[in-house]
Amino acid sequence: MLWAAWHLPAFWASWMGDQPLGWFFAYAIPLSMIAFWLTRKAKGSVIPAILLHTSTNLYSLLLLSDQIFVNALSANFTEIKTVLYWAIAIVLIVATRGRLGCSRMEDKSKPFYA
Numbered sequence: 001m002l003w004a005a006w007h008l009p010a011f012w013a014s015w016m017g018d019q020p021l022g023w024f025f026a027y028a029i030p031l032s033m034i035a036f037w038l039t040r041k042a043k044g045s046v047i048p049a050i051l052l053h054t055s056t057n058l059y060s061l062l063l064l065s066d067q068i069f070v071n072a073l074s075a076n077f078t079e080i081k082t083v084l085y086w087a088i089a090i091v092l093i094v095a096t097r098g099r100l101g102c103s104r105m106e107d108k109s110k111p112f113y114a
Contacts, residue, residue, distance in 0.1 A: 003035075004028035019078060027082040030089035031056070037092050037100045056081075 004025045011021055035049035042048045092100060 001025075001029065003032040023078045023082060027078070027085045030082075030085040033089040033092065033100060034085065037096070040100060 007024065007028065011024070031052075035052055038048040038052060039046055
């Protein structure tokens with residue numbers, strides 16, 4: 001929720017186009033879980049999460065500007081993206097038993113990337 005709220009100024013500045021705010025929150029929540037898992041698997045490196053975020057933004061820009069697909073698919077892109085992100089997040093949650101890369105008895109005195 002915090003990561004989605006971080007992007008609220010983008011809606012006020014019209015950087016997000018005409019995308020509904022509710023749909024943004026619907027896909028930003030699972031996307032943040034995926035990015036967190038990637039960061040954990042990379043031992044604290046945010047590079048994989050940055051690449052995920054950048055590729056999502058780039059693909060969205062290209063798709064919505066009709067340079068890749070036709071209007072019929074572009075109209076449903078947010079819905080498709082939301083379902084896909086939730087599916088991936090659910091698989092990660094089930095596969096990691098809800099820990100998303102955190103160990104069960106993690107030492108709280110050291111950073112997670114150590």
